[in-house]
Each structure stands twice: as C-alpha cells, then as structure tokens.
Amino acid sequence: MTYSRVYLIRVYLIRVCLITVAGIYQSIAVSQEAMWERIPNYERTFLCPENEVYSPANVDQVQQIVRNAIQHQKKIMTGTRKFNSQIDAACAGSGQVQIITEHLNKVLEINHSDLTVKAEAGLRLYELNEILRREGLSINMISEGGFFSIGGMLGSDTHGSTMTQPASLSDYVIAMTIVDGFGNIRKITGEALKATRVNLGVLGVVVDATFKVEPLKKVSATIHNGTNDDIIEAITNLPFNNYSVSLAWFPGIKKWTATVYNFVPIDTPGDAVNSQAHLPNWMFKAFRELISVAQAPAIPFATCSFAKIRHSLRAKSYFSENGNIVENPVGYSDQMQYFTCNDSKTCPWEILPIVVGGFSIPIKQLPQWIKDVESIIDENSRPMRRVCLPLNGIYFRFSKSSENFIALNQGHNSVFIDLEYVVNTNGADDNGKKITATKSPKFYAVYQEIEQLSLQKYNARPHWGKNFANAFYNLGKRQYPHWDQFINYKNKVDPHNVFTNPWWDRIKTKGANVRAFTECALDGSCICQKDHHCPDNLSCLPGKWYQKSRVCRSAKTEASEPITITDSQIPYYTKVIKNIIGSEQP
Ligand SMILES: Cc1cc2nc3c(=O)[nH]c(=O)nc-3n(C[C@H](O)[C@H](O)[C@H](O)COP(=O)(O)OP(=O)(O)OC[C@H]3O[C@@H](n4cnc5c(N)ncnc54)[C@H](O)[C@@H]3O)c2cc1C
Numbered sequence: 101m102t103y104s105r106v107y108l109i110r111v112y113l114i115r116v117c118l119i120t121v122a123g124i125y126q127s128i129a130v131s132q133e134a135m136w137e138r139i140p141n142y143e144r145t146f147l148c149p150e151n152e153v154y155s156p157a158n159v160d161q162v163q164q165i166v167r168n169a170i171q172h173q174k175k176i177m178t179g180t181r182k183f184n185s186q187i188d189a190a191c192a193g194s195g196q197v198q199i200i201t202e203h204l205n206k207v208l209e210i211n212h213s214d215l216t217v218k219a220e221a222g223l224r225l226y227e228l229n230e231i232l233r234r235e236g237l238s239i240n241m242i243s244e245g246g247f248f249s250i251g252g253m254l255g256s257d258t259h260g261s262t263m264t265q266p267a268s269l270s271d272y273v274i275a276m277t278i279v280d281g282f283g284n285i286r287k288i289t290g291e292a293l294k295a296t297r298v299n300l301g302v303l304g305v306v307v308d309a310t311f312k313v314e315p316l317k318k319v320s321a322t323i324h325n326g327t328n329d330d331i332i333e334a335i336t337n338l339p340f341n342n343y344s345v346s347l348a349w350f351p352g353i354k355k356w357t358a359t360v361y362n363f364v365p366i367d368t369p370g371d372a373v374n375s376q377a378h379l380p381n382w383m384f385k386a387f388r389e390l391i392s393v394a395q396a397p398a399i400p401f402a403t404c405s406f407a408k409i410r411h412s413l414r415a416k417s418y419f420s421e422n423g424n425i426v427e428n429p430v431g432y433s434d435q436m437q438y439f440t441c442n443d444s445k446t447c448p449w450e451i452l453p454i455v456v457g458g459f460s461i462p463i464k465q466l467p468q469w470i471k472d473v474e475s476i477i478d479e480n481s482r483p484m485r486r487v488c489l490p491l492n493g494i495y496f497r498f499s500k501s502s503e504n505f506i507a508l509n510q511g512h513n514s515v516f517i518d519l520e521y522v523v524n525t526n527g528a529d530d531n532g533k534k535i536t537a538t539k540s541p542k543f544y545a546v547y548q549e550i551e552q553l554s555l556q557k558y559n560a561r562p563h564w565g566k567n568f569a570n571a572f573y574n575l576g577k578r579q580y581p582h583w584d585q586f587i588n589y590k591n592k593v594d595p596h597n598v599f600t601n602p603w604w605d606r607i608k609t610k611g612a613n614v615r616a617f618t619e620c621a622l623d624g625s626c627i628c629q630k631d632h633h634c635p636d637n638l639s640c641l642p643g644k645w646y647q648k649s650r651v652c653r654s655a656k657t658e659a660s661e662p663i664t665i666t667d668s669q670i671p672y673y674t675k676v677i678k679n680i681i682g683s684e685q686p
Pocket of ligand 1: 142177178179180181182183184185186189190191201221222242243244245247248249250251252253254255256257258259260300301302304305306307449456565566
C-alpha cells in the first residue's frame with residue numbers, strides 16, 4: 101500500500117509530537133506503528149475521518165493500543181479495512197484511534213469432542229469455514245457474504261436465513277475475549293454473553309470468540325417462483341418447512357422467487373457454490389449503463405425492465421461448479437449460501453455502487469407488512485409508470501428468536517427485510533467514469549416511504565451494519581426491551597466511554613445532535629422536514645400512501661414513463677446489454 105506525501109509528513113510530525121509528549125506523560129510503549137489514514141467502506145462511497153490506525157496482531161498489542169489511547173484520552177473504534185457496514189458504525193471519530201483487525205486472523209483451537217472452534221476476530225467467515233471443512237466441521241446459514249470478519253459479524257449481528265437452527269453467528273458464541281474500557285482482558289462466558297454477543301464495537305475490542313460448530317453438511321438448492329397472488333402462502337409455509345429460504349419479492353412486476361435449501365446425505369456428489377456475484381465485470385458494467393439509463397426520468401427504458409432482467413437471473417439456478425452453472429446444485433452448506441467476489445476480487449458494488457438498507461420485524465407481522473407495501477407501490481404507480489424496485493426486489497430472510505439483548509431477532513421469530521438500491525452519483529468512479537443522472541435514486545421517495553412505514557408503524561429494528569443515519573434515530577427500549585441492560589453492561593466494562601464514535605453518539609442521543617442541513621435527505625442523514633432538505637428541487641411531502649412519512653418527491657405530476665419490455669423480450673435486452681459494452685464481451 102502506498103501513502104501520500106502528506107500522510108507521511110503527518111506521521112513524521114505525529115511521531116515528533118509523541119516524543120515531545122513522552123517527556124510530559126510517561127507514555128506506554130506501543131509496539132504497533134500508527135498510520136494516519138481515512139479507511140473506506142466496501143465500495144468507497146464512505147470514508148472514515150482521518151485518524152490514527154493500528155493493526156495489532158495479538159491480544160497483548162491490542163491491550164497496549166487501548167491503554168495508550170486511554171492515557172491520551174482518545175476514543176477507540178474497531179473494524180475491518182474496506183468495512184462492509186454502510187456508513188460510520190466501524191469508524192473512529194476524527195483524530196481518534198482506529199483498530200483494524202486484519203492481522204487477528206488465526207484459528208486458535210478446534211475441539212472435535214465438544215464441537216467448538218476458537219478464532220480471532222479478524223478472520224473472515226469463508227476462511228474459517230475453509231479450515232473447518234478440512235476438519236469435517238462447519239458453521240452454516242449465518243450470512244450471504246463470506247467475506248465478513250468474525251468481529252464485524254458479532255459487532256453488527258450478521259445473519260443468514262434458517263428457522264431450524266440459529267441464523268446469526270452471534271447465537272453460536274459460547275465464549276469471548278474482549279479488551280475492555282480499562283484496557284483489561286476480559287474472558288466472557290455465561291449470562292454476560294447476552295450483552296456481548298451483539299456489541300456494536302462499543303464494549304471493547306473483541307479479540308477472539310469461541311463458537312459451537314456442526315458436522316459438515318451438504319445441501320441441495322431449488323428455486324421456487326410465484327406471484328403476488330401466492331406470496332403470503334409462500335412466506336407462511338416455505339421458511340417453516342425447509343432448512344433455509346431466501347425470498348426475493350419484486351412487487352412492481354408482481355413476482356417472487358425463492359432459493360430453498362435442504363439437506364442431502366454428505367456423500368451426495370456435488371461441489372456447487374453460490375455464484376450470484378460471479379458475473380463477469382463486463383456484465384456489471386453493462387448493468388451500470390442500463391441502470392443509469394433506467395434511472396433517468398422519462399426515458400422509456402424503465403426500471404421495471406431492469407427488475408425483469410434481475411428477476412429472471414434469480415429465478416433460475418445461480419450456482420456453479422467449476423465455473424459452469426448447474427441446474428440441480430448440491431454442495432457444502434456454507435458455500436451454497438454465501439458468495440464471495442470474482443476471482444479478480446472485484447465485487448459487483450465496486451462497479452455498480454449500492455445502498456444497503458435492512459431491518460427486522462416479527463414474522464407474524466410480515467403478511468400485513470406485505471399488504472401495506474403493495475398499497476405503497478400501487479399508490480405511487482400510474483398507468484404506464486409502474487414503480488419497480490429492481491436490484492434484488494425486497495429480500496426476505498427468516499430466523500428464530502434470540503436472547504441477546506440487542507439482537508435484531510431478540511425476543512421473537514423474525515423476518516429480515518432488505519431494500520437495496522443503486523447509487524447514482526456518489527459512488528466509486530471506476531477509473532474516472534461517473535454515472536450522471538439525477539442525484540437521488542429513482543423512486544427514492546418510495547424506498548423512503550417503505551422504510552419509514554417499517555420503522556414507525558412496525559417498530560422495525562434497523563440492521564446495525566446497514567442503513568443510513570436516519571434509520572437509527574429514536575432507537576432504544578421501544579424496539580429493544582433489554583436496551584437498558586445493554587447500556588448497564590457498557591457502563592460496567594467501559595465506564596469512561598472509551599469505545600464510542602459519532603455513530604454511537606447519535607444513537608445514544610436519539611439523533612438529537614444531527615443537524616438538518618441542505619439536502620440532508622439525499623444521503624439519509626435526516627428525514628426531511630423542509631423542502632431544502634431534499635435534493636434536485638424536490639419537495640418534502642407526506643408519502644403517497646403512508647401519510648405519516650416525510651419523503652422528497654416532486655410536487656408536480658411526474659412525466660409518464662412507459663414500460664417497454666415484455667417477458668418475451670428479455671433475451672433481446674440481454675443481447676442489448678452485451679452490445680452496450682461492445683468489445684468487452686467475453
Ligand atoms: C454486499 C453486502 C452484503 C451483505 N450481506 C449481509 C448478510 O447476508 N447478512 C447480514 O446480516 N448483513 C449483511 N451485510 C451487512 C454488514 O455489512 C455485515 O453484517 C457486517 O457487519 C460486515 O462485517 P465487516 O467484517 O465488514 O464488519 P465492519 O463493517 O468492519 O464492522 C461492523 C461492526 O462491528 C464492529 N466491529 C468489527 N470488528 C470488531 C471487533 N473486533 N471488536 C469490536 N467491534 C468490532 C464495528 O465497530 C462495527 O460496529 C451486507 C453488507 C454488504 C455490503
């Protein structure tokens with residue numbers, strides 16, 4: 101990695117300062133060199149403030165860094181490089197101490213008789229499972245991304261989908277090691293784990309964790325498809341009668357498609373992997389071109405066309421063996437559920453930046469929620485201008501309840517609901533190329549209306565590792581009955597609030613310290629109250645169906661935007677995608 105001259109000069113100056121300061125304070129020797137850096141998120145749409153970054157390699161080094169920071173009255177936050185949480189959850193505040201877990205990446209112990217594994221917090225889920233697989237063991241159905249770190253997954257309560265066993269990594273934890281707000285090493289077991297398994301990084305640095313594991317398992321995947329007419333039946337049956345179900349609902353085109361996993365004997369032939377992100381780079385570039393056209397107002401290449409193409413890609417097998425799609429895939433359970441990025445390590449969102457939103461509600465409320473969302477879609481649609489949510493539609497995953505204080509599924513069987521959309525202008529520039537369209541994503545007002553419906557009417561719990569800032573306002577006991585117990589535990593292990601950052605400060609103060617500034621609704625910093633909070637000369641108005649919401653939309657009637665694609669035209673438009681990228685075709 102290279103660093104700019106400015107950084108190097110700053111590092112030099114900081115060192116000079118530290119030497120001077122050492123004469124005043126009796127400084128603790130920190131074995132790690134600090135770099136002054138701005139750590140980016142997974143797709144470079146968000147940068148942490150510039151701060152002192154350390155990459156410790158063991159618990160002693162973590163302890164030294166924490167004690168040194170305490171001595172110098174710095175705040176600390178821990179995360180990964182290219183963190184996958186959406187905004188600043190994993191970032192230290194400006195000029196504070198950022199701990200990166202990249203060198204805490206070892207499996208420490210595997211116990212075959214107890215079926216447990218102890219691993220360091222920076223290890224990625226797919227790395228852990230690769231090691232476990234060689235030992236005939238696995239952890240399954242807890243995430244759709246294999247690239248998350250153990251610490252990040254416990255920090256933000258990463259989940260997968262299954263009703264037959266726990267669906268979040270946090271629920272497999274039986275012990276943890278944390279360096280706390282005194283700089284002490286704390287071994288946590290038993291009841292205290294309810295506070296620490298899901299921890300947001302605000303209790304200390306998680307150095308390692310011990311998990312229950314399972315014998316290695318194989319699964320088959322089948323794709324089930326349906327329409328709005330049978331979606332309620334699907335969500336009330338499929339998750340309860342199968343090992344794992346992930347359902348993508350495309351309400352604009354009134355269709356759903358579900359990936360359903362079930363066990364097969366371990367000696368069943370098959371080594372398939374989830375290759376939903378293995379599309380070649382040219383195709384992602386083509387999608388980007390297509391969506392930038394679809395996003396522009398009044399262009400007859402509508403968002404619903406894109407939704408149809410996305411639906412058609414999900415509605416058949418997206419599993420591969422040796423690079424070839426297989427129709428009846430069978431493979432190891434972990435590899436069938438989560439995806440990794442292309443061999444080139446380019447992830448789709450580095451070419452086509454996305455916004456990842458998500459929250460959970462009790463499963464029993466899902467049928468009513470679906471009806472409400474259908475009403476929102478209908479109310480916002482007009483003849484020849486149907487609202488479509490193209491990327492993954494609305495994505496449902498399912499889980500049993502958890503006892504962890506601030507788990508997304510605490511206290512009730514839950515459905516995790518994801519809303520993803522494409523960022524227009526504010527993304528990675530991919531060698532200087534920028535998408536130019538309106539600033540706010542198309543149908544942004546509809547996303548906002550659905551999100552506010554969920555948070556306000558359903559008391560939804562926003563995913564700790566997803567969402568914009570406004571989703572976290574007013575969080576507390578209303579959503580989490582054990583909120584105070586979590587705060588009490590934080591006060592016990594970190595009474596001087598060493599582990600904090602602006603993201604946590606906003607949650608604690610219920611967003612009170614967030615200013616509503618011009619165009620603040622664009623990046624989700626606020627829910628608009630006045631017109632100038634909206635981008636693109638839009639007005640701040642009640643949602644069209646959920647009138648309690650406040651969304652940015654045009655006060656005028658929008659131009660008509662015909663849908664020009666039919667099912668039989670999908671192969672044609674797939675060819676169009678290829679033509680868009682011309683010589684880059686494989
Ligand atoms: C493409 C994509 C797909 C996703 N898919 C899923 C999914 O299938 N399921 C799901 O639930 N979520 C998903 N997410 C959301 C989320 O990003 C992950 O849940 C997870 O938080 C990311 O892990 P990370 O290792 O990048 O953690 P980071 O983003 O680095 O950290 C997440 C949180 O954990 C804390 N933390 C990290 N390490 C430590 C540590 N060692 N000690 C203390 N605190 C720590 C951070 O402070 C932060 O609060 C997805 C996100 C993206 C971008």
